[in-house]
Amino acid sequence: MGKNETMRFEHLTILQIRYLTELEQMEKGRGTIGAIAEKCGVKHPTVSRFFKSCIEKEYLTQSLDFTEKGQMMLQRHQKVVRDVRGYLERSGITEGIDDVLKGMVENIDYIRLEELARSHMRVNKGIQMKKEEDGIGEIEELIEYGNHMVAISIMQTDGSGRSMAEHGFEHLGIVKRNKRGCYLELTIKEMHEISRINGRKMTGHLTGLKYLQGDVYKIAGIKNGKVRIPISAFCFRKFNHGMLQGNLMITVSCSVGEAHMPESTARLIFKL
Structure with a gap:
């Protein structure tokens, strides 16, 4: 063969x-x-x-x-299973790692998964940073030009577990840097939930996403099933094992049964 x-x-x-x-x-x-x-x-x-x-x-x-x-x-x-698990562990994803691993291995093309597991790029090597830095500014300047796949996690605001909002997104996002700027691109997918009112199955898509930048919530438009969020909106507070962790408060709304699925506030996390 x-x-x-x-x-x-x-x-x-x-x-x-x-x-x-x-x-x-x-x-x-x-x-x-x-x-x-x-x-x-x-x-x-x-x-x-x-x-x-x-x-x-x-x-x-x-x-x-x-x-x-x-x-x-x-x-x-x-x-593939070993490599993706290793990538998730290096990325600091521990809560619900088996569920994330299952979703990625069963739903994402293996070639993309292999590229993701090998990836360690992303931060320009010419820029030196101190690990003990608690906050990082001008993050866009640290990211190499191009498209960089990242695994995303959407957690409850208190960090106690995974948010239901995570079901509305593909497990992989893309950090893009080009002449127009630097942003994280997410892909939305159909959600399947059970109504707490009558037990019926509900399906739908995310219809809106707002993110908290400073003290103001801003709207991220959805176009062709994609959502783009400026990297500058994220707070990067850790630099560990060559990785930066981005953290952002978001609020999402769904297209189906808003009485059953109200706006959900969560924390969007990814690592570079």
Whole structure:
């Protein structure tokens, strides 16, 4: 199998990667599928159907041994999981890291994830900064020209957990610096929530985002499913392990059932 061919492996869920990892480590025999299902907290038929599809795709043999193609497929998935988890840990994302990891691995193109995990650019090396600095000014001048992917977190205002507002955005944002300025671009996505009033499923999109700059809330327009926020609006208070952490208070509103989903205030965080 050529190098380019490995790029065509379909995405697996985190659980499916675990099924295969358990299979790889387990001595094969009667009861193998049942043992894996029990370890992973799922039903026997769920694992059995998945392994059957792997046999059809020639990832596994009838005796549940890995083919060369299957071994390469699993190794790639395992590497992506390790690398993305490492990136999130370096970025200081600890609260709900498994949920963020699951969302990224299952929904974002692997090539983009690999680029993100390798990224360490972003701050111009020619500019020296002291780690003990508590505040940082003129952040735009520190960022290299170009587009830089970042993982975003949207936390409750007190930092106690993840905000529901996070469901309205893709997990990756892009820090862009060009002749027009420097800003963080977020991509909105459809939200799925359950009404607290009648228990019905609701869907919708974010319709508005305001951010707190100084003492004033400013409106960030939504255009073609994108939201742009000036980097100058963020407060950067840490410089650790070569990374800067941006922090911004935001308020978002949703298009569906405002009586059930009122404006939500949260804290938007990302690291460079």
